[in-house]
Amino acid sequence: MISRVLSAELAQHAGQRVTIAGWVHRRRHLKSVSFLVVRDRSGLAQAVTDLPDLPTEESVVEVTGTVEVNSRAPGGVELVRPEIEVVSAPAEAPPFDLYRPVVTASLPTVLDHAPVTLRHPRLRAPLEISAASVAGFRQALDRLGFTEIHTPKIVASATESGANVFGIDYFGRPAYLAQSPQFYKQAMVGVFERVYEVGPVFRAEPHDTVRHLAQYTSLDAELGFVRDHRDVMAVLREAVAGMLESVRARASHAVELLGAALPEVPAEIPAVHFSEAQRLTGESEPDLSPAQERWLSEWALREHGSEFLFVTGYPMAKRPFYTHPDPDRPGYTNGFDLLFRGLELVTGGQRLHRYDDYVRALAERGESLEPYEGYLQAFRYGMPPHGGFALGLERWTARLTGAANIRQTTAFPRDLHRLSP
Amino acid sequence: MISRVLSAELAQHAGQRVTIAGWVHRRRHLKSVSFLVVRDRSGLAQAVTDLPDLPTEESVVEVTGTVEVNSRAPGGVELVRPEIEVVSAPAEAPPFDLYRPVVTASLPTVLDHAPVTLRHPRLRAPLEISAASVAGFRQALDRLGFTEIHTPKIVASATESGANVFGIDYFGRPAYLAQSPQFYKQAMVGVFERVYEVGPVFRAEPHDTVRHLAQYTSLDAELGFVRDHRDVMAVLREAVAGMLESVRARASHAVELLGAALPEVPAEIPAVHFSEAQRLTGESEPDLSPAQERWLSEWALREHGSEFLFVTGYPMAKRPFYTHPDPDRPGYTNGFDLLFRGLELVTGGQRLHRYDDYVRALAERGESLEPYEGYLQAFRYGMPPHGGFALGLERWTARLTGAANIRQTTAFPRDLHRLSP
Structure with a gap:
């Protein structure tokens, strides 16, 4: 060296x-x-x-x-x-001065020249915070007895959401890029009880917004032997606290450079039921609007002194078929979101664990069993009550650093228009 | 809970x-x-x-x-x-008895029922060893000041090897699944000096062999400010030692169950130049055959008491265009392989770092600059001498556990024929 x-x-x-x-x-x-x-x-x-x-x-x-x-x-x-x-020696001068405190070039110009613009201390800082966050996520879950898994990114059917999938030519057969490791991480609960995966997921998102990417890094966890979704929320709390602890320890310089304010994670993150959230915001739609999410975040800060807020019990109609219903409140689920600074950061919940319940849930939605057969296999052979969550790394980093556009939180973003560098 | x-x-x-x-x-x-x-x-x-x-x-x-x-x-x-x-309660009995010490079903049957067969202690053991290995890889490189990165898996051109790429429909445009993070990790040396990535890579491998997968997990590292490839080899030695240390600490039960013998990593892994390897094996082809690799591994064990052996200085003709030539021996490179128990486990080397050298290298191979423009951008603006390596996680686990087929070392393998579960 x-x-x-x-x-x-x-x-x-x-x-x-x-x-x-x-x-x-x-x-x-x-x-x-x-x-x-x-x-x-x-x-x-x-x-x-x-x-x-x-x-x-x-x-x-x-x-x-x-x-x-x-x-x-x-x-x-x-x-x-x-x-x-x-x-x-460089072959030419950089497209703009990397030593100036702030980059004034437009975001597309910055992204077009990522290999050199990311050398700017302020532009690379979000990536340092991102790397530290992932390290903290793993460390927190390792401590809780989780096992890391690696699952297929190429799948046979576009089952989970049906829309917005990228098609692949797989040795002459049609296949798709995985939108999440959902089905695999559930199956692996049957093997390791507690698993996590940090990996790319793919969404053929046709909208050009400041908060969507065609590829992002998903921090996924799933665990068995839970009583219900509240046990999943408790693990998520530990994961988020671990991420922040690691950012403080490993990326303090980046935090300081960006003037980012790191939140405190309450020992117990406040939670509000979906129906109560509706009452508070005076709305009655079956989902929360961005305005409601912002209002609720402000309310949680005011009432509970917390920048994090769980919304629990989302209605069945708005959650995927594998969501476990709330046994005590028909029409509601054991699904939750974690709001952070006005935005949904994490989606999670308890899942169905009995084979018959899956068959019934699919029938109720008028869906055929056939494309789900690989998925349902795990549930034929005894699965414990379980649940999990998925946290989008770039969205997390954007909230933490106050980035206006999610494209500022990943080195080489992919979107509707951008396929290079 | x-x-x-x-x-x-x-x-x-x-x-x-x-x-x-x-x-x-x-x-x-x-x-x-x-x-x-x-x-x-x-x-x-x-x-x-x-x-x-x-x-x-x-x-x-x-x-x-x-x-x-x-x-x-x-x-x-x-x-x-x-x-x-x-x-x-299970909806039906498992396809075979999970309590028997050894599974006698055929590999295709085992893989078809992965969500339940992986519950067998011997079948899940390689995945425990794999998870522990990755944790050790990260820990070793974290200690050496590396930063973790996440790079695009969807790319605009099939540049690195040209063959065996999966095509994607990217919002109506042709795109490809990345075969490696090679170009991205090199660009990120300009940002963080030392980077690693653990992630999926994709090879549309048309051969149905016991050692190839269509998706595998690549452990990639790249570092700048090296003298030459020997500094890269020294870091690789630390990474491999860290992986084994972690397997001993976190997966000893799995190691014992499989009766796997873990190798010792010498303080300095023995290295032999490609031309010397040819002389020893009495061959003169421009690449090493599987038989030669086996022979050299046995030789290293006999002569140096090491299950690991570096072969350095591979000829230019057999290495990718970005490989740094050996300044002292025309026709040879600063590229190396690491052999482990008879098989190539890691490929690495020093890379070119000057823009003009890239332009010349591509011209010498009769390749057009145009598809490489995004890649070459980083080298226009000053890059230090650097190099890196890539280690295939499944191949590592297979060698460590003595698995006859690489499909036994990953939960849900993808190959020419297999796209589910």
Whole structure:
């Protein structure tokens, strides 16, 4: 490995002659002196020199210099008497200045040039928060005895929602990209009791909105031996708390850079029944509108001091056929959503677990059993009461960072129009 | 949550009355007494009863009983005076007895019934080893300052190998399933210096073999600021050691059940140059045959006491265009394979990092620049010397467990013929 010190470690080497390596983030020429700011994965470091010709921005350089304390330099130290070696020169200048505090280019321009624009500290910050979140999700569920699974992304039938699936030519046969690991994670409850998967899901979303992607990363969990959906909600609470704990531990610099305010997760997240949510908002539609979700989030913050709110008991009519009904309230389910800062972040619930109940549920919806046969297999052989949830990683990161568009939270978004880079 | 004790924890409750929950693994009726063996995620537990009617195999049950020490029972304890409650009865008997030590059904039958056959302790064991391996991979790379990324699985052009890609209808436009995150992980070296991704990759593999899948899980890593491929090999060594450490810590029961022998990873894995490998095996083809790989693995074990062997310096003609040439040996590259127990497990190497070198490499292969434009973007703006590797998770698990067919190492395999469950 190139022998180097990371910029964040420079202060530990005051007085020593060391080498740093990274990209030229910025050159600044003053009257009698010049500054070369170098960016590496840990941050920025400054070298002070009287050399007239400095390598251009985005050159890859190794800079050897003596570490000197200077309270006005980034990190409180700078390199003096530097020797600068260009390791790799750029073929052209970046499409815009990566050293400016804020990128003013339009989002399409930024996305078209993702391999270089993501080098901007503010544009890469959401990806650091995203990576830390996933690590925390896994850690929280590992602690609770979950097993990680990997399930097929190519499936035989477009069963789960029927619409918005991508078709594939599978060795001459029609097949589809999986919209979720729903059926597989349920089957795996029969094997491991508690499973999670972090992986891509695909939606042929025909609408061009700021909150939909054609591919996103879904954090899925499913667990057996629950009493009902409340046990699933308790696990989800632990997962979300673990994600935030990890963001604090692993991505504090990114959080600070974006000025993101991290929420507290109450020991018990407040929950309101769907019918009560309707009463509070004075509406009677069988689903909650975006305006109602926003209102409810504000209400939860006001009444319970919580940025998270569970809405439980969604009506049967609005939930998928595998949702477990509420045994005490006909027409309602043991399905829930988790609202976070005005938006639905997670959908989950208890599922049916008896084979006969599945057969009945499909018949009631006028659906044929046949395309579901692979799915129903698991339920023929004894399945415990179980439930789970799915959290969209990009939506989570967008809410956390205040990103206006979900495309700012993933490196190379896919949507109705965008298929590259 | 259902209040329960896991079977593996029973011994800590000797003398107490507790409840376990799980599946009826087996009923055994002797002359005056019956045994009910219950399976949960932690293992097996036995209840002793004189009840004549016991719930059938794969019934989900809660069993409350008094824990009594019995050295002949699994785990050294059993439940006596049990009360048995059936939580969920199976609709039919499993296609074969899950309690027999070995499954004798044919592999296609086993795979057709995966949601139930994976409940067999020996059939689920490879998935436990697989999950532990992935956790160890991430942990090792996290320690080395890597950042996890998630890249597009839908791409605009079938560039990397040209063949064996699945076509998609992407909103009416042709697109393809990604065969690897190669180009994306290289671009992200420009952002985070060190990145990894664990995710599905897709190969429209037209051959029906015991070692190919149409979807598999690829463990990819890429890092910048390397001197050459040897720095990549050193990181790969750490990743593999971390995987094995995690398997030992998290899946020892599965390892024991399968009688798998875990290899030691030498502090430095022995390496042999491709030309030397040819000399040793007495061949002169521009690639290594499966027979040569086996021979070299045996040689490494004999000469170096290592089940791992690096073969370095593969000829240009057999490596992709982005491979960095060996500056000292024309015609050879800084590309390597890692052989493990007779088979190529990992492919990796140093990559080109200068834009002009890419333009030249493509021209030399008679390829047009145009489909690579998105890929080459990252290299226009200064990229450090870098390299990386890709390890196929299922192939790793197969080698580790001695599975004869790679389909035994993933829950729901996809191949030329198989698209469900």
